[in-house]
Amino acid sequence: MPKLLTGLVDQDGDDFIANMDRAGVHASMIMMIDVGAPVFGEEPETPLERQIEFYGEVQRRHRGRLYSHAYVDRRRPDHVALLRRAIVDHGLVGIGELTPDGVPVSHAEFYPTMKLAAEHGVPVQIHTRAGVWTDLEALDYSEANPVHPVHVADLARKLPDLKIILCHAGYSKWWQVAAEAIADLPNCVLDISNWNESFADDPGDMVARIATWRSIVGIDRILFASDQPSGLRFTGERSHLPAWADFIRNLPEIGWQWGYTFTEEEAAKIAGKNALRFYGLG
Ligand SMILES: [Zn+2]
Incomplete structure (x- = not known):
């Protein structure tokens, strides 16, 4: 375990920036995720308050390049106070990633x-992919699964003023x-993270x-994303990020090969313009 964990460590965000x-x-x-006592019955060595401060420090160190989110499990009595401090005192830009556990997000x-x-x-990032830490093999694809996108x-219908990001855009069967x-x-x-795991098999x-997402929700609501972890195990030569970013950047040419038309402007919207607008970061 110590060896595995060392491979994920990035003390200040510098590896991630590289x-x-x-x-x-x-x-x-x-x-940020919170899978402490409410999910696995064991608390992390670093208390959540300190974790939130850390994300605030990372955001300040890499101003304009790294934007941090906070998440605290709903079953913690002080979760709202901690999240409010994250947003108001530390200037974090959103809440997430939230993986509904036990009950759906609605x-x-x-x-x-x-x-x-x-x-x-501030937007809330919500996990919409079968296969979470409490169901790693993704055995339940029914709507009874709390992470199903219908929830x-x-x-969103109940709170029309709430900005919501569907992480992974229903990867893989719920797309x-x-x-x-x-x-x-x-x-x-929709955020298209995790699709970087399989796009190269069949571009x-x-x-x-x-193109189908564009038809259903419009080009303005598709956000580039990767779920890229940091640390030596996942960055550098092992990272899919360069190929994935190139795929979206070159969507007009690549799309043409397969009979679909995408403009440079549409590719730029997916690559970042949509996220800036949605977060109000202009
Ligand atoms: Zn997720």
């Missing part, structure tokens, strides 16, 4: 978190239902998928 530079990526959104237990996000105008749509569920909900966007398939 990896972004290799891929020609200017800015990234950094996520459940009343998540309301205090969601109301806080809506009140401060995000339910939440179409994810887009359909939010088609009429302009407060929701034509990926092009067709992006």
Whole structure:
């Protein structure tokens, strides 16, 4: 375990920035997760308050290049206070990544978190992919799974002022239902992280998928994303980020090979313009 963990360590974000530079990526959104006592019954060595401070420090160190998010499990009595401090005192730009555990995200237990996000105008990143830490093999693809995208749509209907990011855009089997569920909900966007794991196997398939998302939700609601971890195990030669960023950058030429038309402007929107607009970071 110590060996594995060392490979993930990046004390100040510098490794991550070097990896972004290799891929020609200017800015990234950094996520925090909370899988302590409420999920696995054991607390991390670093308390959540200190973790949030760390993300604030990383954001300040790499101003304009790394934007941090905070997440605190809904079952912690002080979760709203911690999240409010993250946004107000540390200037973190969003909440997430939130992986619904036990109940779907539309459940009343998540309301205090969601109301806080809506009140401060910060997006919430919600995991929409079968196969989470409590179900690693992704055995449940039904709507009974709390991470199914339909529950995000339910939440978005209840809180139309809440900005929601559907992380992974329903990877892998829910990609179409994810887009359909939010088609009429302009407060929701798709992030295409994790598709970098498989796009190289069949680029034509990926092009067709992006074109279908464009038809269903519009080009303005598709956000480039990678789920890129930091640390030596995942950055440098091992990182998919350069190839993935190139794929989106070259979408007009690559799309043409497979019979789809994408303009340079559409590629630029997916690559970053949409995220800047959605976060209000202009
Ligand atoms: Zn996720």
